[in-house]
Amino acid sequence: MQNIGGIEKQARPLPLIILADTSTSMQDHGKISSLNQALAALVQDLQSDDQTKDSVLLSLITFDSTVKEVIALAPIKSAQLPKLTANGSTCMGEAFRVALSELADPQRLPTRCLLPVIVLATDGQPQDDWRTTLNDLKTHNRVGNALRLALAIGPDADIKMLETYVSSEYPVLKADEPEKIKTFFKFVTYASKTIFKSGGKNRQAQSVPGDLLP
């Protein structure tokens, strides 16, 4: 009964989508620098784990006046992170649309994938039409049940808006100082590993660091 054909020999991939605010206000108080360090640590951690390095698909989408797919849904082991800079307004609604176009495409994301984790980190308020595209993301029959995590950076982030974004497992988390951005992404790393190693079942198993709670 060895070598029966038709069985998948690769673990199921976990899509991890990061929507990162790179608007002008992220230049202040070292926020963009902390974000760069946090993302670098996340990528390094997941790349160095034998189980996740081959199975996490990373997408990094930045939004300011325009939306860029900095890393367009690729295996994390080959991800090369550029240094992000901050300049422009906050086109968050467009970022939701781009994320959805990635996730909803079965050519880019096969059915075999685990439900995605979508992380939103922002320090401000969206300045485009976000309600429609967010609703599309939340109600899509393919990705509507994704785990959506949010980090409100600093005092000007729109908490109410972020509360409509997050899924039910975790509240909106807050970084009232730039260093806590790194704490948040460390939490994202551990949560992603937990989800991956449980085959997508443990979406709420990771306890939130106390200093990120509102």
Place this chain on the structure above:
Amino acid sequence: MHVVRFRKRPKVAFASVIGPSHLKSGLPNQDSYACYHSDEFLAMAVADGLGSAPHSEIGASFATHLAVQHLSAYLYNYGKPDAKIKDATTLRRRILDAWTNRFQPNQNKYDTTLLFVGWRPDVCIIGQIGDGLILYRRIPEGEFAAFQEPTKQYLNDLGCSMARSDAIGLLQVKEYEISTLEDYDSFVLMTDGVADDLIDAPRYSNELLGGLCEPPTECWNDKLNKHLAEWPTPGHYDDKTLLVATTVHQSRGNKVADVDPPKTGPTRDRSNSTEGSPSSQALPPREDIA
């Protein structure tokens, strides 16, 4: 009354293995299976309790036993004018109502999928709600086909299940009359712990049958158990259950063994149905359901 018996009596094998994630967390195997097997018909079912339902192993076990009981009653009395279950639609309703009545108002805590097959020489009934796969092979086409192609968009998303308020519309049950030209020779039922890791389910089913028929000729249940316990997909986590029924008993190239001539009168053979977990015990047709 004329009793229809299998020309070649199907052989049945089953196995269920707890998933690594449940082993680690101390949860029970939330899959279940049940089977009833005689010279005249075969009724079999598998179920996968939902991970989000705290008592889903109980819901899954009850669902499989219920399905086999009602299927058995239907098949035993098939075509009789006084049969209480006259068609597949009534069968579907009976199974769902009995399951719901058992657990309401807390049926969400016992939620499960359910897949079943009833097989007589002259008729076949297939039913499914939720994840998993039922594959069948018909001669002379000779290739396995899936009863219900998977529709879920991502793994682990919320799918159909017995506790849903719209379950009566989601439980697909179909009945097929069998002519000599379209005889079935094999069925494979599996929960999604197996199905989700298949890239070619028909090929897998063909090779699985081939492996069972090849020497060594140890017990098929043991072979299946070993196969599931040594599942090759990295990072697999879920409970896995397989149920195989086939009239092809030997490897290709050898003459298929003729089954023993039918005994006089109906018989209720429990030999293949009492191995494995308690959820696989044989269930005779119930007169009150029939």
